[in-house]
Amino acid sequence: MSAIPHPESRSKALWFTASIIAFFLIWELVCRLFAVPPFILPPPSAAFLAMWTERELLFGKHLWVTTSEVILGLTASIICGVAVALAMSVSRPIERLFYPYVVISQTIPYMALSPIFIYWFGYSLTGKIAITILFIFFPIVVNTFDGLRAADSEMINLLRTMGATRRQIFLKAQIPAALPSFFSGLKVAATYSVSGAIIGEWLGASAGLGYFARRASGYFRADTMFATILLLVFMGVALFMLTSWLERRFTYQRSTKP
Amino acid sequence: MSKLVFSQVDFSYGEQRILQDFHLTIRQGEFVSIIGPSGVGKSTLFQLASGLLEPTGGTISLDGDAVKPRLGRVGYMPQKDLLMPWRTVAENAALPLEIQGVPKKAALARVREELPRFGLAAYADATIDKLSGGMRQRVSLLRAILTGADLLLLDEPFSALDGITRMEMQEWLLDLWQKLGKTVILITHDLDEAALLADRVLVLQRMPIQQPVEIPVPFPHPRSAALRYEPSFTVIREQMWKLLKEREQGTAVLYGVSDQQPAGWKAGGTA
Ligand SMILES: Nc1ncnc2c1ncn2[C@@H]1O[C@H](COP(=O)(O)OP(=O)(O)O)[C@@H](O)[C@H]1O
Ligand SMILES: [Mg+2]
Numbered sequence: 001m002s003a004i005p006h007p008e009s010r011s012k013a014l015w016f017t018a019s020i021i022a023f024f025l026i027w028e029l030v031c032r033l034f035a036v037p038p039f040i041l042p043p044p045s046a047a048f049l050a051m052w053t054e055r056e057l058l059f060g061k062h063l064w065v066t067t068s069e070v071i072l073g074l075t076a077s078i079i080c081g082v083a084v085a086l087a088m089s090v091s092r093p094i095e096r097l098f099y100p101y102v103v104i105s106q107t108i109p110y111m112a113l114s115p116i117f118i119y120w121f122g123y124s125l126t127g128k129i130a131i132t133i134l135f136i137f138f139p140i141v142v143n144t145f146d147g148l149r150a151a152d153s154e155m156i157n158l159l160r161t162m163g164a165t166r167r168q169i170f171l172k173a174q175i176p177a178a179l180p181s182f183f184s185g186l187k188v189a190a191t192y193s194v195s196g197a198i199i200g201e202w203l204g205a206s207a208g209l210g211y212f213a214r215r216a217s218g219y220f221r222a223d224t225m226f227a228t229i230l231l232l233v234f235m236g237v238a239l240f241m242l243t244s245w246l247e248r249r250f251t252y253q254r255s256t257k258p
Numbered sequence: 259m260s261k262l263v264f265s266q267v268d269f270s271y272g273e274q275r276i277l278q279d280f281h282l283t284i285r286q287g288e289f290v291s292i293i294g295p296s297g298v299g300k301s302t303l304f305q306l307a308s309g310l311l312e313p314t315g316g317t318i319s320l321d322g323d324a325v326k327p328r329l330g331r332v333g334y335m336p337q338k339d340l341l342m343p344w345r346t347v348a349e350n351a352a353l354p355l356e357i358q359g360v361p362k363k364a365a366l367a368r369v370r371e372e373l374p375r376f377g378l379a380a381y382a383d384a385t386i387d388k389l390s391g392g393m394r395q396r397v398s399l400l401r402a403i404l405t406g407a408d409l410l411l412l413d414e415p416f417s418a419l420d421g422i423t424r425m426e427m428q429e430w431l432l433d434l435w436q437k438l439g440k441t442v443i444l445i446t447h448d449l450d451e452a453a454l455l456a457d458r459v460l461v462l463q464r465m466p467i468q469q470p471v472e473i474p475v476p477f478p479h480p481r482s483a484a485l486r487y488e489p490s491f492t493v494i495r496e497q498m499w500k501l502l503k504e505r506e507q508g509t510a511v512l513y514g515v516s517d518q519q520p521a522g523w524k525a526g527g528t529a
Contacts (some may be wrong), residue, residue: 155340161308162354162405163330174355176344250387252344
């Protein structure tokens with residue numbers, strides 16, 4: 001891949017920037033024209049201003065706490081999720097044993113669990129990571145597993161005629177075939193992981209952006225709350241872009257050049 | 259010397275019998291075509307030969323040995339090209355060498371030596387989606403050849419190609435076979451192709467496959483594609499056509515009988 005961005009991706013970025021600017025402008029205009037009370041909907045200028053005045057708490061403390069929850073939760077989910085998917089793909093009994101629970105994990109009403117989570121983990125980092133894992137384990141396991149199964153059985157047979165060992169089949173056919181599916185799961189997981197960490201913080205925390213936004217709304221500081229939410233959105237977008245970049249880096253691309 | 263021998267081979271998928279007391283001997287350096295209607299078991303025959311499947315009865319010996327596993331000793335070009343979209347042309351062709359433990363760099367160097375002969379010199383680093391159908395087939399064939407195996411099994415290699423490309427590829431394959439001196443078995447459903455390339459054609463008429471009917475093609479090599487217009491070639495094609503027709507008439511008679519059964523025969527008669 002060349003270092004120069006593809007013209008198409010450059011025009012995409014241009015469109016995106018333009019639409020963001022337009023979005024904030026319209027928001028600002030609506031607030032001013034209709035004189036919306038700032039505790040109902042503050043204009044973006046007020047939110048950015050609050051971001052600046054609260055910068056020390058926001059960037060010095062809470063952003064850092066939430067980021068570490070997200071990164072640790074994501075890392076742990078990838079490791080456990082890929083391990084479970086691998087185990088399920090090599091052994092049918094393991095698949096039968098695990099798969100239902102992977103699905104059941106998605107039906108748990110996390111909010112209802114909050115007392116027990118505080119009981120188990122207190123206000124510690126571990127509790128938030130646990131919630132994040134519950135949130136994103138599923139897309140990672142399911143997508144990785146589907147990807148591993150997607151390897152063409154005829155391709156595997158062809159490798160066998162070449163005298164390939166199981167290990168070689170796994171490395172040369174199954175892993176590369178699973179990567180695109182793994183990455184689409186990871187993209188979903190990366191964006192969900194932010195929500196997971198925030199909900200974890202709502203269940204019980206003394207720091208983090210979710211905690212800070214909730215406290216701000218408790219004090220009717222809508223501008224500070226929106227500042228925090230904007231930051232969370234940036235975080236989600238940044239994670240999504242990072243995983244997209246990894247995807248481009250590690251999976252084959254159908255080239256668009258003639 | 260016999261390269262591949264099927265003797266008294268039985269094979270079935272569950273209840274469905276594919277081969278029954280089947281005999282076949284392929285000599286070293288021969289080019290043999292196999293022709294037959296689709297679904298008769300041609301690809302299954304290759305899966306047995308390559309070691310992907312084991313016969314339910316009888317023996318298959320490769321290089322005079324019926325015991326040693328056949329996997330890894332035959333160059334198999336499957337019906338679908340099965341190229342890996344995440345690998346380049348050269349990387350795809352290098353696959354069998356990598357499997358044999360050749361270091362990646364050496365494997366790719368070896369591939370690059372071969373690419374010109376396959377008309378792929380300019381495409382070493384191209385991705386698969388840039389290739390035409392004919393080029394994909396050549397990569398797939400190169401990959402089969404690079405297994406180093408002396409026996410090549412080609413399963414309908416040109417069936418997806420247009421007429422002109424197909425004729426070009428046939429001449430090219432014939433030329434390559436003469437230079438390489440390998441043993442080739444080719445499955446096809448094209449009568450001309452079967453006779454043009456091979457020293458003999460095996461006609462598989464119906465399932466289960468028992469003794470195949472064998473038609474020798476006694477034209478000297480090197481042959482050209484123009485051979486197909488010779489009267490003596492036409493005779494051979496006629497022969498094959500008759501054999502395949504015979505099978506159709508056979509089934510037609512069967513249908514004729516069942517058509518005359520009274521209504522409700524099927525429900526009552528097969529229970
Ligand atoms: N893996 C399989 N399991 C069960 N039946 C199969 C399998 N593969 C092929 N068959 C059946 O065996 C018959 C022969 O298949 P195949 O060898 O692919 O035929 P051909 O290559 O001559 O078209 C077909 O009727 C097909 O449906
Ligand atoms: Mg077939």
